[in-house]
Amino acid sequence: MCGIVGYIGDEQAAPILLNGLTKLEYRGYDSAGIAVFDGSEIRMEKVSGRLQRLKEATDNGKALPGMVGIGHTRWATHGCPSDTNAHPHFNKEHSIIVVHNGIIENFTKLKLHLENRGYQFVSETDTEVLAHLLDYYYKRTRNPLAALTKVMQKVEGSYALGILFRDHPDSIYSARKDSPLIVGQSERGNFIASDVPAILQYTREVFYMENEEIAVLTRDDIKFYNVDEEPVEKTATHIEWDVNAAEKGGYEHFLLKEIYEQPRAIRDTVNPRIKDGQIEIEELQMTDEEIKGIDKIMIVACGSAYHTGVMAKYVFEGMARVPVEVDLASEYRYRDPIFGRNTLVIVVSQSGETADSLAALRESQAHGQKVLGIVNVVGSSIAREADSVMYTWAGPEISVATTKAYSAQLAAFYLLALKFGRVRKTISDSDYEAYISDLQKLPEQMEEILKDRQPIQRFANRYLAAEHIFFIGRGIDYAISLEGSLKLKEISYIHSEAYAAGELKHGTISLIEDGTLVVAVATQEKLYPKTVSNIVEVKTRGAFVMALTNEDNKDIEKVSDFTFYIPKTNRYFAGSLAVLPLQLFAYYVSLGRGLDVDKPRNLAKSVTVE
Numbered sequence: 001m002c003g004i005v006g007y008i009g010d011e012q013a014a015p016i017l018l019n020g021l022t023k024l025e026y027r028g029y030d031s032a033g034i035a036v037f038d039g040s041e042i043r044m045e046k047v048s049g050r051l052q053r054l055k056e057a058t059d060n061g062k063a064l065p066g067m068v069g070i071g072h073t074r075w076a077t078h079g080c081p082s083d084t085n086a087h088p089h090f091n092k093e094h095s096i097i098v099v100h101n102g103i104i105e106n107f108t109k110l111k112l113h114l115e116n117r118g119y120q121f122v123s124e125t126d127t128e129v130l131a132h133l134l135d136y137y138y139k140r141t142r143n144p145l146a147a148l149t150k151v152m153q154k155v156e157g158s159y160a161l162g163i164l165f166r167d168h169p170d171s172i173y174s175a176r177k178d179s180p181l182i183v184g185q186s187e188r189g190n191f192i193a194s195d196v197p198a199i200l201q202y203t204r205e206v207f208y209m210e211n212e213e214i215a216v217l218t219r220d221d222i223k224f225y226n227v228d229e230e231p232v233e234k235t236a237t238h239i240e241w242d243v244n245a246a247e248k249g250g251y252e253h254f255l256l257k258e259i260y261e262q263p264r265a266i267r268d269t270v271n272p273r274i275k276d277g278q279i280e281i282e283e284l285q286m287t288d289e290e291i292k293g294i295d296k297i298m299i300v301a302c303g304s305a306y307h308t309g310v311m312a313k314y315v316f317e318g319m320a321r322v323p324v325e326v327d328l329a330s331e332y333r334y335r336d337p338i339f340g341r342n343t344l345v346i347v348v349s350q351s352g353e354t355a356d357s358l359a360a361l362r363e364s365q366a367h368g369q370k371v372l373g374i375v376n377v378v379g380s381s382i383a384r385e386a387d388s389v390m391y392t393w394a395g396p397e398i399s400v401a402t403t404k405a406y407s408a409q410l411a412a413f414y415l416l417a418l419k420f421g422r423v424r425k426t427i428s429d430s431d432y433e434a435y436i437s438d439l440q441k442l443p444e445q446m447e448e449i450l451k452d453r454q455p456i457q458r459f460a461n462r463y464l465a466a467e468h469i470f471f472i473g474r475g476i477d478y479a480i481s482l483e484g485s486l487k488l489k490e491i492s493y494i495h496s497e498a499y500a501a502g503e504l505k506h507g508t509i510s511l512i513e514d515g516t517l518v519v520a521v522a523t524q525e526k527l528y529p530k531t532v533s534n535i536v537e538v539k540t541r542g543a544f545v546m547a548l549t550n551e552d553n554k555d556i557e558k559v560s561d562f563t564f565y566i567p568k569t570n571r572y573f574a575g576s577l578a579v580l581p582l583q584l585f586a587y588y589v590s591l592g593r594g595l596d597v598d599k600p601r602n603l604a605k606s607v608t609v610e
C-alpha cells in the first residue's frame, strides 16, 4: 500500500527511484511519480496506471537528471487514481515536494485552515495538505526541520514522508508515524524506502525508523531527530537475506515461486525450535508456570493471517485445552474485548505493518495485556511493539496473495500448541513425540504434493468461466476452506464463499444449481462421514464436486467428480497439506483468465490504513 523510495548520492537518482519502485510494486498501487533535483529546480513526472508508463514518460529516468530524488507508488484512498492525485505533491512555487504513505485524518480541518490563508489545492488528496502546511511553517521558520516538526505536531493519522526543499538541495527529509519507513546507508549514497527489497540491491545496512522520528539524509550522512528536534542515536541492522529471495528465480510468477518455497519455510520455522526432541521457543519468554496459568488465548489478525487463527483455535483447544477466541483485528479494536485473568493475546501478521492488527496490539497493551507477535517481516512495527515476537522464517513474500507466510504461521501455531500441550500435560509423551515427528515430515509431504501440479491445472482450466465457487468443510477443513476461498477470489475475481459444511442447508444451499462447483475438504477422519453427507446434499442439487482427502478415503470418488489426494498426517496438521492444491487451483484459474496473478486489482500487500 503506497511505496516510497528516496535517494541522495553519487549516481543519477531517477533510475534508482524507478528500480526501487518496481521492487515495491507488490505492495499494490494505481499511480506513480518521481521528483528529482536537477541542481536548480525540482522536476517531476507523475502518471496514473502502471510504473511502465512512468518509465516511458521519463525515458527510463534519463529525462530527469540529478542525484537527489524521491519517488512514490500510490494506492488511492482520498481521490481517484489520476495524474493529478498521484504523488509527489507540492506547494505553489514547487519548492517543497512531498511523497506520503498513510492517511492524514484531520486533513479537512487543516485544508480549511490553509484555504482561509489563501492556499489553493489542485488535488483531492489528503497529502497535498502536507505540502502546503510545510510551506506555511517553512515561510515562518526558514528551517526545514522546524517546519517538519511543526507539521508533525499538527497532523493526526499516519504517515511515512519523503520531502525535498528546493532551498536545501543537498538533503532529503523524512519522518514516520504508523506507516513503515526505513533508511539505507551505502558508500555511494543514502536511501529511504517503505521496505527493504526497494534498496537491497544497493545496501544491506538499514535503520528502522520509530514512530515520530525524523531522518535527514545528505550524500555522506544520516541524522535522526525526535519531534522536539533533539538528535536520536540509532544503530543500523544488517540485512541477512539474499537479493535472490526477492526475485522470481526462474518462476513465471512470485506466487508460484512462493507456493514452492513452502516446504523450506516450514523447515526454517520449525527445525531451529526443536532441540533433542523437545520444542524450545525462547522468544516466548514464558515460564512453564506462566504457560500453565494461561486461562484464555485471544488471536487477532486480518485476512489470511486471521484464517491461521481460525485453524489455531482447533489446534490449541485440541492439544492444550485452552479456550481460544479469534478476532478480526478491525472488529477487535472497537469491540471492547473482555480479557481473562491470565490472557495471552497473539497478533499474527506477515508484514507486521497491518494498521488494524497494530491497533489491536496497542489496544491490548493499553488494557495491560501481554502480546505475542507472530510476524514474518523482521523489524516491522508489530515485531517491535509486541512484548515478545516469534518470527516465521518464510523470507520476503512479494506476491500480494500470501502463501508461504500463511503456511509458516500455521507451523508457528503448531509449535506453540504442542509446547502448551506438553507443559500443561494435556498431551501424552507418546503423542507429543508423534506430533513432532509429523511436523518434521510436513515439508517432505508438501514436496510430494507439489511434484505434479498438472492435474490441478487441468481441473482449473475447466472452471475459468465459473461465476460462483463454494468451499465447504468441517472443523479444521472449514478453516482451510476459508483460506481456499479467499485465495481464489482475490486473484481470480470469481465470487466464492466458504461454508462450514453443516451450515449450508440453513440457507446457502439455495444457491447451488446445475454445474455449480463445490470444493469439499474432507481430511478429518471423525468428521468424514458428515462431510460426505453434505457432499451428497449438494450433488443432489446438481453441484460438480471437487473433493480433497487422503488415500484412506477412496470411497469419496463415489460422490465426487474430481478427487485430489493428499498424504496422510495427523488431524491437526492436515490443513497444511490441503491448502496447497487450493493455492494452486487459485493460481491456475487466475493465470487461465489472463489476470495479474501477483498484483491483483484493488489489493495491497501491506495494508497500512484502517
Ligand code: F6R
Pocket: 302, 303, 304, 305, 306, 348, 349, 350, 351, 352, 353, 354, 357, 400, 401, 402, 403, 486, 487, 490, 605, 606, 607
Ligand atoms: C490474502 C492476504 C491478506 C493478508 C492480510 C493481513 O492473501 O495476503 O488477506 O493476509 O492483509 O496481512 P498481514 O499478514 O501482513 O497482517
